[in-house]
Structures are given as C-alpha cells and as structure tokens.
Amino acid sequence: MSITYKFKSLMLINFDLNDLQAFRAVAEQGSFRKAAEVIRISQPALSRRIEKLEDALGVKLFERTTRRVSLTIVGRAFAPRAERLLNDLDDALLGISDVASSRMGQVTIACVPSAAYYFMPGVIAQYHKLYPRIRIKVLDAGANDVRGAVINGEADLGLSFSGNLDNELEFEGLVQERYVAACRRDHPLAGRSDVSWNEFYTYDYMSVDKSSGNRFVLDQALMHLTPSKPSICETRHITTMLGMVETGLGIAAVPAMAMPAHNHPVLTSVPLIDPPVVRDIGLIKRRGRTLIPAALELERLIIQVKG
Incomplete structure (x- = not known):
C-alpha cells in the first residue's frame, strides 16, 4: 500500500506501508538483524526499506554504529506518529466486516503450556472465524521464556502467572487456580477430599526444577515447610511430570489447570491444603506499549473465554 503525504509547501512524499512497518520493527528491536527476523524478511531488504523511507522524508531516522542502532532526534519524534498511523489503519480495516475477513498477518502470543491448553483452543477457533487469514502463532514455553518473548517483542502478548514479573511488564489477572496432587486412580490418595502438604511429602513424589516458574510459586508459598x-x-515441564505420574513412578503437585479431563482413565487429582497454594493466571503485556488492533482483538477474545 502506497502512502502519500501533502504538506503546505505542496511537496509530495511517497512511501510504502512496508517501509513504515520496517521502521517500527527497527525502532522496537534496536537491531536490523532482530527486526528482519520479526517481520520475516532478509536484512538487506530491511535496510533498503529504511533507506527508501529516509530518502522519501529527506531525514536520517537512525544512527548506526557497529554495536547498536538508535533513533535520531527526528526518528524519535517520528516513531509515535508512525505507530499511530499503522494502528489507525489496522483498526480501520479490522472494523470493516468485508475487509476484516480478508485481512492477512500474524499475531503471536506466548503461553505457559497449561494456559495454552485451557484458553487457546476456543480462542483460536473464534478468532479464525472472524479473521481467517490472520495466523495466530502460539509460543508454548515456560514462564521465564514467556516473559522474555513479551519483553523483547517476539510475542505481542503473553499468558502466564503473576509471580516474579519484570517491571517492564504489566499483568491483568484472568483466573485463579490452586495446586493439586496428581496421582493414579489406584494410588492410596485417590478419592480423598484433600491432602496436606506434609502428608503429600511422605509419598514418593516428583517436582519441577528451579528453572520452572511453578517452582518459584511453590517455594514462596511453602518456605515454612x-x-x-x-x-x-x-x-522442567509439568507435562513430563504428569507422564511419570501416569506410569506409577509417584505423585506430583501441579496446577489444577494442567490436569487432563476428569474422565481420564488413569489420572486423578486431590486438592492440597495446609496451606492451599494458588497462582494467578493472566495476560502480560509490555508496559506502555499499545497493542496492534489484531492483537487487541485476540486479547478481547481471551478475556471473553475467561468469563
């Protein structure tokens, strides 16, 4: 899409929408290499787009050194205007029903696996009906990787729990879930109404390692035990641990959301008490950054599923 600006001097400035998207990517990533990866073009092609935009505007937008790329004074002034233009255009196109169904692009969300399993199938189904040509990329990873993906711009937003969040992120809670003891249906704990942590630890049990966000939540809540x-x-992952529980190796403390359906032929769960441990699952976003309209619609559908 070609964009033309007309100023009071009657001078015409022409550039492409792709050039603006390239500018935004470099401004956000601070690197031509990372920006090229984000918008999925080669680095030389990205450089050509930036050069074309700078030539069209007649200004230098970036200071380039061997170590880093930074916005010039003019570039810093131009960045919010470019962001607003791109968002307004996306918003307008998504608001037109005949156009929305033909919109192309990609929205990326990073999720801890249990949240991906609980939230995303229904959300993706609804989103695909509305925007069949916009692809949703789900990065299912541990909590630390989810946070990193949102901070570095690899993901538009994330689904994770609230523990140990960076100051660069903001969190919007969706659901609260408790930890349960996962066991086989033939285990002595199966069918119990609850079990204390002290009793839980008397059985053979598996745990997640210290790189896991769940380990952080449990260590904080159970430091007195x-x-x-x-x-x-x-x-490292809850799903691996559940596989071991299924084989009869032992029991495991897992978030309730991670448990398979209630009619699972082998696995069941028992609420853990004394104390009950809960974690807050919610959306995480980079603080101060406005989501693109396509990502805002994804966020809306996730919140709707919660309800």
Missing part, C-alpha cells in the same frame, strides 16, 4: 524426604525426580 521442610519435606520429610527429597523428590525422586525433577523435570
């Missing part, structure tokens, strides 16, 4: 014996195995 000393397990009667260490775990027999540590894993």
Whole structure:
C-alpha cells in the first residue's frame, strides 16, 4: 500500500506501508538483524526499506554504529506518529466486516503450556472465524521464556502467572487456580477430599526444577515447610511430570489447570491444603506499549473465554 503525504509547501512524499512497518520493527528491536527476523524478511531488504523511507522524508531516522542502532532526534519524534498511523489503519480495516475477513498477518502470543491448553483452543477457533487469514502463532514455553518473548517483542502478548514479573511488564489477572496432587486412580490418595502438604511429602513424589516458574510459586508459598524426604525426580515441564505420574513412578503437585479431563482413565487429582497454594493466571503485556488492533482483538477474545 502506497502512502502519500501533502504538506503546505505542496511537496509530495511517497512511501510504502512496508517501509513504515520496517521502521517500527527497527525502532522496537534496536537491531536490523532482530527486526528482519520479526517481520520475516532478509536484512538487506530491511535496510533498503529504511533507506527508501529516509530518502522519501529527506531525514536520517537512525544512527548506526557497529554495536547498536538508535533513533535520531527526528526518528524519535517520528516513531509515535508512525505507530499511530499503522494502528489507525489496522483498526480501520479490522472494523470493516468485508475487509476484516480478508485481512492477512500474524499475531503471536506466548503461553505457559497449561494456559495454552485451557484458553487457546476456543480462542483460536473464534478468532479464525472472524479473521481467517490472520495466523495466530502460539509460543508454548515456560514462564521465564514467556516473559522474555513479551519483553523483547517476539510475542505481542503473553499468558502466564503473576509471580516474579519484570517491571517492564504489566499483568491483568484472568483466573485463579490452586495446586493439586496428581496421582493414579489406584494410588492410596485417590478419592480423598484433600491432602496436606506434609502428608503429600511422605509419598514418593516428583517436582519441577528451579528453572520452572511453578517452582518459584511453590517455594514462596511453602518456605515454612521442610519435606520429610527429597523428590525422586525433577523435570522442567509439568507435562513430563504428569507422564511419570501416569506410569506409577509417584505423585506430583501441579496446577489444577494442567490436569487432563476428569474422565481420564488413569489420572486423578486431590486438592492440597495446609496451606492451599494458588497462582494467578493472566495476560502480560509490555508496559506502555499499545497493542496492534489484531492483537487487541485476540486479547478481547481471551478475556471473553475467561468469563
């Protein structure tokens, strides 16, 4: 799409929408290489787009050194205007029903696996009906990787829990869930109404390692408890641990959202008490950054699913 600006001097300035998108990517990433990866073009092609935009405007937008790329004074003034123009255009196109269904593009969301399983299937189905040509990319990863993806711009927004968030992020809670003891249906705990953490630790159990966000939540909540014996195995992901529970290796403390359906033939769960431990699941976004309209619509649908 070609854009033409007409100033009082009657001078015409022509540039492409792609040039503005390239400018925004470099401004956000602070790197031509990273920006090229984000908008999925080669680095030379990205450089040509920036040069074309600078030539059209007759100004230098970036200061380039061997170590970093930074906005010039003019570039800093131009950045919010470019962002507003791109967002307004996206918003206008998504608001026109005949055009919205033909819109192309991609929205990326980073999710901890349990939240991806709980929220995203229904959300993606609804989003696809509205915007069949906009692709949703789901980065299912641990909480630390989800935070990193949102901070560095790899993801438009994230689904994670509230523990240990960076100051660069803002959190909007959606649901609160408790931790349960996952066990086989033939385990002595199966069918119990609840089980204390102290009793839980008397059985063979697995745990997640210290790189896991769940480990951080549990360590904070249970710092006053000393397990009667260490775990027999540590894993990085809850899904791996549940697989081991299913084979009969032991039990595991997991978020309720991570448990399979209630009619699972092998696995069941028992609420953990004394104390009950909960975690808040919600949306995370980069503080001070406005989401593109396509990502705002994804956010709206996620909040709707919560309701």
